[in-house]
Amino acid sequence: MEDFSHPDICWRDNTAGHKQSRKFLECSDDNFLPQVLREPMRRSAMLDLVLTNKKGLVGNVKLKGSLGCSDHEMVEFKILRAVRRAHSKLTTLDFRRADFGLFRDLLGRVPWDKALEGRGPQESWLVFKDHLLQAQE
Numbered sequence: 001m002e003d004f005s006h007p008d009i010c011w012r013d014n015t016a017g018h019k020q021s022r023k024f025l026e027c028s029d030d031n032f033l034p035q036v037l038r039e040p041m042r043r044s045a046m047l048d049l050v051l052t053n054k055k056g057l058v059g060n061v062k063l064k065g066s067l068g069c070s071d072h073e074m075v076e077f078k079i080l081r082a083v084r085r086a087h088s089k090l091t092t093l094d095f096r097r098a099d100f101g102l103f104r105d106l107l108g109r110v111p112w113d114k115a116l117e118g119r120g121p122q123e124s125w126l127v128f129k130d131h132l133l134q135a136q137e
Helices: 019-030 100-108 112-116 121-136
Strands: 058-066 073-079
Touching (some): 112 121
């Protein structure tokens, strides 16, 4: 969680007006870091973000009003899975056991012309990434 100064980012559409903001969006997408906060903070700008590296890890995100005279909103959220350092397991893909034929088949079933029709490069990447991650599971 952090205060980011990219008020021109539209997180719903995954677009931005300024080059630096577009680079930030690109970086968060390339590193699979979705933004989970959905409510704007200040004057409809979403400057305080909650980024996570795992879907379902963060939930119950709420704005709780400002603290004192600050122009920032307090953000409350819950980490939904307890992580124990001593017993935590890092999930990695075992490519030796992968069924690449099935993977190719699942991605081949997607009607890509229809799925990407009318979308720009950023939106197309998000659609492709979503299908790729679904096939991976």
